[in-house]
Amino acid sequence: MVKIKDVAEAAGVSTATVSRVLANKPHVRPEIQKHVLKVVKELNYRPNRVAQNLRSNTSKIIALVVSDIENPFFQRVSRAVDDAAYELGYIVMLCNTDENPAKEESCLNLLRDENVAGVILSPTQRAIEKFSEMPAMDMPTVIIDRHGKNLAIDSIHIDNVQAAHAITSHLIEHGYRRIGGVFGGNSITGSQRHEGFVRALKDHNIKPATDLIKFASPREEDGFDTTMNLLNMQDRPDAILTSNSLLASGVLLAIRECKLQIPGDIAFASFDDTTCAQLFEPAITVIDQPTYEIGRTATELLIKRIQDPTRSNREVVLKTKLIVRKSCGCK
Amino acid sequence: MVKIKDVAEAAGVSTATVSRVLANKPHVRPEIQKHVLKVVKELNYRPNRVAQNLRSNTSKIIALVVSDIENPFFQRVSRAVDDAAYELGYIVMLCNTDENPAKEESCLNLLRDENVAGVILSPTQRAIEKFSEMPAMDMPTVIIDRHGKNLAIDSIHIDNVQAAHAITSHLIEHGYRRIGGVFGGNSITGSQRHEGFVRALKDHNIKPATDLIKFASPREEDGFDTTMNLLNMQDRPDAILTSNSLLASGVLLAIRECKLQIPGDIAFASFDDTTCAQLFEPAITVIDQPTYEIGRTATELLIKRIQDPTRSNREVVLKTKLIVRKSCGCK
């Protein structure tokens, strides 16, 4: 491997000069600069990022830590982060916490050990609560998808309560009354959407039936099982809302298993406008989140914070869109 | 930040001893070992991975470089890689090449600059061809999804030709004769599946109609556009096969746009058993790849190679499964 010393010798200058040229620092004679660059190219020299990192405490790696790598929401976000990071000369490290605080902590610590430049994080409930106690949190960080109320940190998210309220109200206004809710368990997102759901019911003078409200881990199988329970009740719901697309698949599978028609026998609505939601017959009414924009904005916020750690914190709230389709036609 | 020197001083030993203890090296008195460990814990010391990397040339980061981060196939693979890596104490860096050789090269170079421990790569055609000339390829590498014939490298993939042959034959045996093919353009995978498709036709004495064979970039919109062309022909196909799930969505959208029934008006089959393929009515006949296993195996192969760079290369070929569903019922 060719190192800076080799370049310096070949060019007949000191390593300091080579370093200056490569960093585009001033105080280098243009002719020398040119010559060094030529030698760099000839020798095919590439600076060792590890050494640069150790010496100057800078890194070109940012990390994206998500709670569920298989959720289409995060997949779309990570595409956006990857695009934006690449444009800005960074590469991204993707980590998955499975909504598991221990895994999250170990992951964050590892990232700090690696001295990454910053982190985009969808935190667990626990991380939000213990934020200040987590040593890893001295890294530049931006939080996505969730947020702590008064945390001194950049965050970007949607108004989950409002979005859930909107889509639930839509169901109610189309005549549905016994609405079942299947929410992601032990995630902030899930509980906020649950809150919006309950509020919408109350705002329409419907008493939330606790037996119609379920929490499940955000996986297809759990969505399926939970829904089967719901559908096997003596007085089954006339509509179901889920808080994410993984659960949605499970719900749909269960509805089919019970040979129920949508929306004739039961209406359905969900979060996240996936291809599947569009392709399904009837197409699914959903809350569409600006996923790509969330990822891009998060990356840009993070890079800005890396460049200026003292800048004031921002909380960006992005608008969602209710996309009305056939899956909850009038009752 | 507490460093090894702090630990050494607090424990009344040298940094060398602390290092030995932490690396579980022999020749340390048990009592000293115990004491050092205690101090490490008290001080909450964590070794700086960057310094370790620089000094000893070892890293705990492996990279996963995929051609399309939005393809469910790679998403499932990356979940598997992430799981396996985590278990083995590594973290993974995810990069996306968009099937773009320039982006791929720049990404690989960056990874080498960062001195990552190894790479799992779904290479572009060009990378396979120019393999030996790519400086980045001195990293431990395992290739997934694609493979070069006589490359001295670990690889893991399925038999694309055989799989495409099988699913095409299935269509033919169900009476379809004018079968359209929509394949991923400029990817090895796409062309191999195309090859299997053509072979199956020939083996059944059907002359491949060039106007029924299309290549598209693996995105929903391109699948849609391409299929619209196919469906607007005077003598449209009676069945369509696509080589990946992103294209499949586009095809399905186009078929709906033309108000055609599956399989009544037109049959459909594809690669990759996604949730969507199961949920769609009628459910889609697909070739199911062992995606999770591909990711796990790749990770395990990579770590083994990292630990022993001299070990002989392996080419692992995994079996696929034809899952027959309603989308190509008898004509």
Next chain:
DNA sequence: CTGAAAGCGCTAACAT
């Protein structure tokens, strides 16, 4: 069994 000291490849004072 343990410590002193040399460097991994680079950057940034500090000299000149």
Next chain:
DNA sequence: ATGTTAGCGCTTTCAG
């Protein structure tokens, strides 16, 4: 404008 040199935090000979 350029070179000299001292580390960044760690591991690893080499002595003892």
